[in-house]
Amino acid sequence: MYSIQEVSQKTGLTAHTLRFYEKEGLLGSVERSESGFRQYTDDDLEVLSGICCLKNTGMSLREIARFLELSREGDQTLRQRVELLEAHRNKVLAQMEQMQTHLDKVTRKLNYYTEKLRAYEGPERD
């Protein structure tokens, strides 16, 4: 059982963010102490790690919430989850390809400017 501060340190998310995620339905219900303090379990930590993993690849909190909702429904949603993950993965792959294309453009732009800079600064060396 971990306090919100401990979980904050373990996950790198602020306590504010952890409460926010819970409010948004990403964590189901977190256990509470007698006095109402949140008590995170190792399972919660696992889920949080999954959240970060999906978030880091650009999945929206809404989609993550949907995915975790399905997880809580048990094994009969496995197929849906696999499909969701596959769709997400393909989206990310496509995005990365796009990104590469755009980056190539930036690189060409950069080369153009570098050349122009040489032409501009070069004469001073004479």
Next chain:
Amino acid sequence: MYSIQEVSQKTGLTAHTLRFYEKEGLLGSVERSESGFRQYTDDDLEVLSGICCLKNTGMSLREIARFLELSREGDQTLRQRVELLEAHRNKVLAQMEQMQTHLDKVTRKLNYYTEKLRAYEGPERD
């Protein structure tokens, strides 16, 4: 000379967005007809294409505005612009590497689920 609608079609940006970009200082000042309508030049289109290029690699509008401001100042800012673009390019490259790492995690997650799905659905085939 192009109307805002024509430019919207050519760039894929809405007329609203084009006005918004101008207001945010991304386009300097666009020429106007007698009656006050915007008249975009081919130069403007070039600049817009550059904006999209930078935006597509995740540069913020603020940074793009800064870059274009430097462009308008002429050749003495070439070095600064090259440095800006290089910094941006490195940031994007780092991001893409990060993305790949995170995506690998998603892929492993997906494989795990696919396996679990096979185990869950498999028995039904017997």
Next chain:
DNA sequence: GCTTGACTTAGAGCGAACTTTAAGGTTTAG
């Protein structure tokens, strides 16, 4: 027992990048 600091809530605020609205002027086809 009291202070300090961590916890609780609901709700307001923020920055980015638009997007929409309101209220009006212009152009053009019939």
Next chain:
DNA sequence: CTAAACCTTAAAGTTCGCTCTAAGTCAAGC
């Protein structure tokens, strides 16, 4: 001449993902 389509502005609204505030409760050290 008028209606429809397109233009203008300033400013308010939206979505996302937090982030912060206020006002109060609880726990631990001295």
